[in-house]
Amino acid sequence: MKILLINPPRFYELIGKNPSIIEDHRGYNPPLGILSLAGYLEKHTDYEVEILDTQPEEYGYEELRDVLRDKMGDVVGITAMTFTLIDVLKTVLLVKQLSPETKVVLGGPHVHIYPKETVNLPGVDFVVQGEGEKTFVQLLDNLSNLDALEKIPGLAFKRNGRIIDTGISPLIENLDELGFPARHLTDVTKYSSLLGRHNTITTMFTSRGCPYRCTFCDRPFSPVI
Numbered sequence: 001m002k003i004l005l006i007n008p009p010r011f012y013e014l015i016g017k018n019p020s021i022i023e024d025h026r027g028y029n030p031p032l033g034i035l036s037l038a039g040y041l042e043k044h045t046d047y048e049v050e051i052l053d054t055q056p057e058e059y060g061y062e063e064l065r066d067v068l069r070d071k072m073g074d075v076v077g078i079t080a081m082t083f084t085l086i087d088v089l090k091t092v093l094l095v096k097q098l099s100p101e102t103k104v105v106l107g108g109p110h111v112h113i114y115p116k117e118t119v120n121l122p123g124v125d126f127v128v129q130g131e132g133e134k135t136f137v138q139l140l141d142n143l144s145n146l147d148a149l150e151k152i153p154g155l156a157f158k159r160n161g162r163i164i165d166t167g168i169s170p171l172i173e174n175l176d177e178l179g180f181p182a183r184h185l186t187d188v189t190k191y192s193s194l195l196g197r198h199n200t201i202t203t204m205f206t207s208r209g210c211p212y213r214c215t216f217c218d219r220p221f222s223p224v225i
Helices: 020-025 032-044 061-071 082-098 109-113 115-119 132-141
Strands: 002-007 048-053 075-079 103-107 126-128 155-159 162-165
Touching: 002 032, 032 048, 032 075, 032 132, 048 061, 061 082, 075 082, 082 103, 082 109, 103 109, 103 132, 109 115, 115 126, 115 155, 115 162, 126 132
Parallel strands: 002 048, 002 075, 075 103, 103 126
Antiparallel strands: 126 155, 155 162
16 A cells, blocks of 8 residues: 655645745745654555655646646545645645545644544545554554544544544654654755755754643644644
8 A cells, every 4th residue: 555645735825924034935844744654654564655745846736736646645644734724625635636536634733623623624534633653554554444443542534424533642652663754755955944054954853742732622732644
């Protein structure tokens, strides 16, 4: 089974009133969420995994359509941020137009806060809540077994018109078992920052979670897809 993980475009991004120099020169950071997920898949499964980071490539939607024709997976995972949700939806619908049988999985901060609302969006088959690595692998291993999926923490999906929400997956206590982000699946020279002294930069997670609790859902946030 082939897994394609996508960091969607941000053409319709909701932004604040930042100085223009920040918006014009902020560059692109590595998509550590899906890179961490890909690294875990490579370490713990035999699934074929590929990363498509559309932002540094500056793909328009017609270009993205052509790329997806070549790279489409049996399962497509997409990072969902609230401020890029319009682009997320456009990417989901494009995937489904090209390959209706492909399963679309969303994860990320928006999903974590609004799991039921997200799984109701057109074209979305599953959402992964909380820390995504272990939940995503269990989803892939049981993709056609809905009874088994109902017992996996961290999922939301529809069954017979009813939303099944298994809640937040438990926090992963030993982060060492996850392995490193699969940085080799992207072109590291594409990433830069206004704050960097050199043209190429990278970022890293030194911990997971948040010291605060979400106002909307009263639960701590950890990175997902």
